[in-house]
Amino acid sequence: MQPQPRADLDKAPRAAQLRFYAGLPFFAVLLYLSTGGINNRIFLLSLSTGGTDGRGAILDLQLHLLPFAVLGAGLVALYLLRSDHVYHVRAAELGCEPAPRYPRRDVLGIRFLLETARLLKENVMLQKRRELLEECGFTFVHGVFPDGGVCVTTAEPENVRAVLCTGFADWDVPRLRIRGFLPVLGRHSIFTTNGAEWQHSRAILRPAFVRDQISDPACVDRHVRKLIARIPTDGTTVFDLQALFSMLTTDTISDFMFGQSTDLLGNAPEDSHKFGNYFDQAMAKIAWRARLGWLTMLRRDPELDTYATFLRKFVTRYVTELRAREEGNKEWEVGKYVFLNELLKSGESDEVICDHLLSIFTAGRDTTTSVLSYLFFELSRRPDIAAAIRAEIAELGAEDPTWEQLRGMKYLNWVLKEALRLNPPVATNTREAVRDTMLPRGGGPDGKSPVFVKKGTSVRYVPWIMHRRTDIFGEDADKFRPERWEDLRVTLEYLPFNAGPRICIGQQFALTQMALITLRLLQAFKTIERRDDRPPIQKLGINLSMLYGCQVSVTPA
Numbered sequence: 360m361q362p363q364p365r366a367d368l369d370k371a372p373r374a375a376q377l378r379f380y381a382g383l384p385f386f387a388v389l390l391y392l393s394t395g396g397i398n399n400r401i402f403l404l405s406l407s408t409g410g411t412d413g414r415g416a417i418l419d420l421q422l423h424l425l426p427f428a429v430l431g432a433g434l435v436a437l438y439l440l441r442s443d444h445v446y447h448v449r450a451a452e453l454g455c456e457p458a459p460r461y462p463r464r465d466v467l468g469i470r471f472l473l474e475t476a477r478l479l480k481e482n483v484m485l486q487k488r489r490e491l492l493e494e495c496g497f498t499f500v501h502g503v504f505p506d507g508g509v510c511v512t513t514a515e516p517e518n519v520r521a522v523l524c525t526g527f528a529d530w531d532v533p534r535l536r537i538r539g540f541l542p543v544l545g546r547h548s549i550f551t552t553n554g555a556e557w558q559h560s561r562a563i564l565r566p567a568f569v570r571d572q573i574s575d576p577a578c579v580d581r582h583v584r585k586l587i588a589r590i591p592t593d594g595t596t597v598f599d600l601q602a603l604f605s606m607l608t609t610d611t612i613s614d615f616m617f618g619q620s621t622d623l624l625g626n627a628p629e630d631s632h633k634f635g636n637y638f639d640q641a642m643a644k645i646a647w648r649a650r651l652g653w654l655t656m657l658r659r660d661p662e663l664d665t666y667a668t669f670l671r672k673f674v675t676r677y678v679t680e681l682r683a684r685e686e687g688n689k690e691w692e693v694g695k696y697v698f699l700n701e702l703l704k705s706g707e708s709d710e711v712i713c714d715h716l717l718s719i720f721t722a723g724r725d726t727t728t729s730v731l732s733y734l735f736f737e738l739s740r741r742p743d744i745a746a747a748i749r750a751e752i753a754e755l756g757a758e759d760p761t762w763e764q765l766r767g768m769k770y771l772n773w774v775l776k777e778a779l780r781l782n783p784p785v786a787t788n789t790r791e792a793v794r795d796t797m798l799p800r801g802g803g804p805d806g807k808s809p810v811f812v813k814k815g816t817s818v819r820y821v822p823w824i825m826h827r828r829t830d831i832f833g834e835d836a837d838k839f840r841p842e843r844w845e846d847l848r849v850t851l852e853y854l855p856f857n858a859g860p861r862i863c864i865g866q867q868f869a870l871t872q873m874a875l876i877t878l879r880l881l882q883a884f885k886t887i888e889r890r891d892d893r894p895p896i897q898k899l900g901i902n903l904s905m906l907y908g909c910q911v912s913v914t915p916a
């Protein structure tokens with residue numbers, strides 16, 4: 360059966376724009392009348408009663424201004440029509456066609472903004488956007504409130520390739536995201552910079568991730584053992600693995616970065632718990648700011664300021680401490696790789712180093728927690744998959760596994776890939792055009808023509824939806840089936856770590872860390888059972904997380 364076109368999807372966006380511009384003069388008159396406020400009402404009343412009640416001067420002025428207001432609005436409309444015309448001529452020259460616009464009637468993107476806020480609140484944003492994208496050929500355009508521009512949303516691998524790889528120079532991390540992240544990450548972090556500044560940050564951070572020293576499973580192992588020790592093993596006590604994974608990743612990343620762990624799974628001081636807690640709150644707030652736009656930034660948020668101040672102080676303390684040790688010329692934990700040590704060698708100021716450290720926390724903590732939580736949710740309802748991983752673990756023997764061995768575990772790596780496919784922690788991402796450019800797909804009635812993109816336009820690409828496309832991953836795309844990776848060959852259709860020059864620099868670190876954690880938990884527990892009847896809802900923040908956590912009970916091996 361042919362799908363019915365949605366009434367709220369405009370396949371003729373240009374006509375809609377023209378209708379909007381034609382309405383501008385009327386809008387101006389309305390605006391003019393409404394700015395007269397109560398006076399206008401009195402004026403209209405007085406016309407019907409025959410008197411102006413002493414307000415003649417003001418009303419006179421308004422009447423004189425009326426032609427200018429109409430003329431002004433007319434000129435604005437003409438200007439917009441002209442640039443619209445120029446835009447369409449250029450687009451046509453390049454063989455571009457418009458992409459469908461959603462929703463159909465939406466002056467300045469207000470409806471879209473309100474709908475987005477509602478869908479986020481109801482935690483159905485990804486599902487609803489998937490339906491929409493499937494219907495309109497995987498690309499659509501919507502208005503952006505309040506600046507009146509547009510944003511292109513796409514789940515088309517060819518568009519992703521153009522944005523992240525082949526046309527990299529045409530696209531920046533959007534200003535909106537930078538403004539949203541600034542209070543916490545600062546202006547020098549790898550996530551809040553573009554161009555030369557970003558290249559500089561990446562050049563400082565990247566070497567730390569290719570050094571042999573970080574390949575130290577013992578560091579992760581130490582913290583996993585603490586996690587295992589905290590888990591009740593009577594098979595009936597229910598606990599939330601997601602909360603424990605969040606502590607674990609905080610501990611491992613802080614250990615890797617500062618050479619001292621926050622030790623949330625051990626004997627953490629009050630401050631470390633506060634750090635974990637404030638970090639969660641701050642992330643939730645900046646996700647909201649970056650998504651809902653300039654409106655959320657009009658007002659200062661004193662809570663966010665409190666969180667940001669505390670987080671920056673907490674991290675700076677380690678920087679000051681380590682600098683003091685270095686100045687005292689003491690050898691500090693000889694042989695142990697400490698990321699902060701390497702950063703200090705860059706000669707950057709404390710403020711810049713603090714920005715970098717917080718960005719690594721942001722990049723590595725909740726992403727890893729998200730994948731592990733979802734993975735163990737799947738394992739808790741799929742004992743067959745857990746058994747297949749255990750069989751592979753048994754082949755390793757009794758020795759502690761090396762990083763190389765972990766990377767070589769074929770089935771375990773399929774399982775991780777499958778978890779990253781179905782719920783990539785960075786489920787959606789955005790870039791902004793820094794010059795007029797185009798996307799190769801999404802335009803015209805069949806969605807196969809290129810789409811012209813004006814400078815300043817945002818493009819949101821959605822790995823979560825792309826990873827579930829049945830034309831790419833098969834009819835069972837929604838199913839957790841690790842075996843699909845045996846012969847599946849994909850490139851940019853699969854994008855959990857991004858691609859191109861801004862690809863995730865912690866990818867190998869994350870994969871091996873997650874492999875080791877999974878291995879240790881499956882060695883420690885014979886059964887891991889799901890203990891939650893509620894549907895598994897994914898909450899969209901900066902990263903995905905499980906709304907109700909991962910509630911399970913376990914028995915010892």
Ligand code: HEM
Pocket residue numbers: 549550561564718719722723724726727730783784785788789854855856857860861862863864865866868869
């Ligand atoms: C499962 C875990 C992880 C996933 C799914 C993931 C995913 C991503 C994605 C999608 C990006 C691109 C963001 C963008 O440009 O908008 C990214 C960037 C980045 N990731 Fe990861 N990441 C993970 C773990 C980590 C870890 C553990 C670290 C470090 C300890 C890390 C460090 C970074 C950094 C520094 C960037 C910025 C790269 C740049 O802009 O040049 N990531 N990651």
